[in-house]
Amino acid sequence: MTALAILWDASHIWGLLAWRAAEAFGLPFRLVKAREIAHGALSDKTSALLVPGGTARHKFAALGPEGRASVLSWVERGGRYIGFCGGAGLGLSDPEHRHGLGLCPWRRAPITEWVQHFVSGHVRVALTPGHALTEAAETPDPALAVWWPGRFAEPPAAERAGDGVDILARYADTSPELCRTDSRFADFCVADLPLASLSDTVLRDWAHIYGVSLAPAFLDGQPCVLHGRRGRGSYTLSYSHLETPGSPEGNRWLARILAALCGLAPGCDVVPAWNPGAEPILWPGLAEEGSGRGAAGPIRSLADARRETEDLLRLGEAHGLLFPRTPWLTGWRAGVPGAGLNNLHTALCVVTSVAPTPAAEAFWRERGASFVSLFGIFARGVRDNLLAFRLAAAMPEAVPRRLVAEQRNALFGTAMESGGPYRELLGVLDELLFLSLGGR
Numbered sequence: 001m002t003a004l005a006i007l008w009d010a011s012h013i014w015g016l017l018a019w020r021a022a023e024a025f026g027l028p029f030r031l032v033k034a035r036e037i038a039h040g041a042l043s044d045k046t047s048a049l050l051v052p053g054g055t056a057r058h059k060f061a062a063l064g065p066e067g068r069a070s071v072l073s074w075v076e077r078g079g080r081y082i083g084f085c086g087g088a089g090l091g092l093s094d095p096e097h098r099h100g101l102g103l104c105p106w107r108r109a110p111i112t113e114w115v116q117h118f119v120s121g122h123v124r125v126a127l128t129p130g131h132a133l134t135e136a137a138e139t140p141d142p143a144l145a146v147w148w149p150g151r152f153a154e155p156p157a158a159e160r161a162g163d164g165v166d167i168l169a170r171y172a173d174t175s176p177e178l179c180r181t182d183s184r185f186a187d188f189c190v191a192d193l194p195l196a197s198l199s200d201t202v203l204r205d206w207a208h209i210y211g212v213s214l215a216p217a218f219l220d221g222q223p224c225v226l227h228g229r230r231g232r233g234s235y236t237l238s239y240s241h242l243e244t245p246g247s248p249e250g251n252r253w254l255a256r257i258l259a260a261l262c263g264l265a266p267g268c269d270v271v272p273a274w275n276p277g278a279e280p281i282l283w284p285g286l287a288e289e290g291s292g293r294g295a296a297g298p299i300r301s302l303a304d305a306r307r308e309t310e311d312l313l314r315l316g317e318a319h320g321l322l323f324p325r326t327p328w329l330t331g332w333r334a335g336v337p338g339a340g341l342n343n344l345h346t347a348l349c350v351v352t353s354v355a356p357t358p359a360a361e362a363f364w365r366e367r368g369a370s371f372v373s374l375f376g377i378f379a380r381g382v383r384d385n386l387l388a389f390r391l392a393a394a395m396p397e398a399v400p401r402r403l404v405a406e407q408r409n410a411l412f413g414t415a416m417e418s419g420g421p422y423r424e425l426l427g428v429l430d431e432l433l434f435l436s437l438g439g440r
Contacts, residue, residue, distance in 0.1 A: 003027060003029065003264055004022055004028065004029035004046075004047070004048050004049075004050060005030055005032045005041070005046045005048070006018050006019060006030070006032065006050045006051075006052065006438075007033075007037070007049065007052065007059065007087070008033055008430070008434050009033060009034045009058070010054040010058035010062060010086075011059075012054060012343045012347070013343050013347075014052040014053030014084065014085065014241070015031075015052045015054070016347070016350055016433070017053075017241065017244065017245065018084070019031070019437055020243070020274060021251070021271045024251075025264075025269070029438060031437060032049075033062075034059070034062035035067070037063060037067045037070050038063065038064055039066075040070065042070060042071065044077065046074075047079070047262040047263070048079070048080040048081075048082055048262045049081050051081070051082070051084070051086075051087030051090055051091070052084055052085075052086070052087055052243075053085035053086045053087060053147070054087070055086055056087075056089035056090040056150075057099035059086065059087070059099075060090060060098065060099040060100070068101055071101060072103070075231060075233035075235065076230060076232065077232060077233065078231070078232040078233045079233045080235075080261045080262055081103055081233070081234070082235075083236070084238050084241050084242065085147065085148075085239055087237075088150070088238055088239055089108050089150050091103040091104050092104050092237070093105055093106065094107065094108075103235040104165060104226060104235055105165065106152055106154070106226065107153045108152065109152060109154075111151070115190060115191075115213070115214065117150070118191045119149070119174075119188070120189050122144065122146075122184055122185050122188060122247065123143070123144060123146055123172075123185065123188060124141055124171075124173040124178065125141065125144050125169040125172050125225075125240070126140065126172040128166070128167055128168055128170075131166055131227070132260060133256075136257070136259075136260055137252070138252045139249060142249035143185060143249050143250075144224070144242065144247070145241045145242075145244035146224075146239060146240050147244075147329075149240070152226060152237075154222070166226065166228060167223045167225075168224075168226065168236075169224040169225040170222060171221065171224050173220065174217065174219045174220060175215065175217075176199075189331070190214045190216060192323070192331055192332065192334070193214060195216075224240055226238075243271060245272060245273050245274035245326075247271070251271045252270065274327060276346050276353075277345070277349055279349050279350070279352075281303055281306075283303070298376060299372050299376040302352050302364075302368075302372075303352055304372070305348055305372065306348040309344050309348055310345065312341060312382055312383060312386065313330055313341060315386055315387075316330075316338070316341070316386050317330075319386065319390040321333050321336045321386055321389055321390060322336065322341075329342060335405060335408070336386070336389055337382070337408050337422075340418070340422050340426075343426055344422070344429070347426065347430070348429065351429060351432045351433050351436060354436050354437065356432075363432060363435055367428050371425065374424060374425060375425055377421065378421040378422065381407070381411050384407070385407050385411060388404045
């Protein structure tokens with residue numbers, strides 16, 4: 001019996017976080033593709049579908065009409081849908097039918113100002129007492145991780161009667177003072193600015209002089225985690241990433257939610273801290289194959305590609321374009337393609353650190369030569385683009401940022417739609433990971 005299925009499509013680094021949580025908890029699980037769901041992969045033997053973060057509309061499109069109908073039917077029969085961030089957005093309703101399954105009658109709130117989305121790190125939330133899923137939590141006001149979350153559109157109280165939606169948690173405190181005085185929240189950032197490093201005086205001055213408010217009080221009181229029933233099943237939607245590595249209060253709550261909803265018995269309730277770059281290289285022959293490659297040498301293997309992304313991250317950090325955020329996530333300055341580099345680097349670290357399955361080896365024999373050829377061209381372009389960002393910062397009158405952004409888009413696609421060689425390379429890595437980590 002497969003107790004837990006993890007939707008792999010359009011998840012990237014967030015899918016890896018879900019995989020690590022399932023591994024850490026010692027749960028029976030499998031990775032599943034949207035096309036498999038469309039063909040009935042969610043049988044009655046699957047008690048929970050975990051949908052990681054990522055772009056909801058891409059997951060919606062991957063499922064297609066048949067996959068979406070299969071998820072709804074499976075939940076109606078008793079399945080448990082658990083969605084984080086983009087997976088939470090996928091579970092909501094959407095009147096235009098572009099990215100919502102309609103499990104929950106609520107909609108996603110629009111992002112009216114960039115600051116409403118560009119927040120990350122740990123925040124304090126208040127759990128709603130008296131609910132079976134919150135009574136299982138370790139503390140009534142845990143520190144939970146958010147990584148650029150969307151928002152739920154909470155209907156007015158008069159419209160809430162009978163909607164069946166339980167609010168399990170609300171954001172309780174995102175004040176700069178809390179970030180400065182409680183170490184659990186010291187990592188909270190607005191864009192690339194740690195809130196703990198900014199005094200109240202500076203924040204007031206910026207608001208007065210520039211009209212920019214970085215104190216995200218708009219979050220306070222907003223719903224963060226929802227739960228409701230659908231037929232004989234249920235949905236649990238969280239804009240907090242409870243599976244974040246080294247986030248013990250969120251990890252423990254997730255373990256207890258899985259136990260309460262699915263009858264699972266996690267052997268551990270904390271996801272260990274994670275440094276993908278420290279993982280060993282286990283693919284046969286790869287540890288030695290690229291070991292003599294210099295920074296500008298040719299890329300001939302997955303190991304070379306992994307080392308090249310590490311070189312690119314170091315280059316970005318040396319020029320102040322990238323910065324250490326967590327061991328598994330590099331932060332980036334506005335406009336810099338940090339999210340794409342994170343996805344590639346983490347995927348390469350993980351795929352080279354697990355013993356490949358026969359299916360993964362066969363896939364690599366088919367696609368490996370074209371991958372390394374394209375990666376070499378792509379890496380040279382990224383190196384040039386990072387240095388162009390630095391030049392544009394130093395000489396804005398001589399180097400238009402528009403040209404640098406166009407070069408970035410040619411390599412990575414836009415912020416809303418991945419493209420260029422990045423999309424092709426990440427697609428190969430996603431398939432290798434799927435075949436190696438638990439796909440069938």
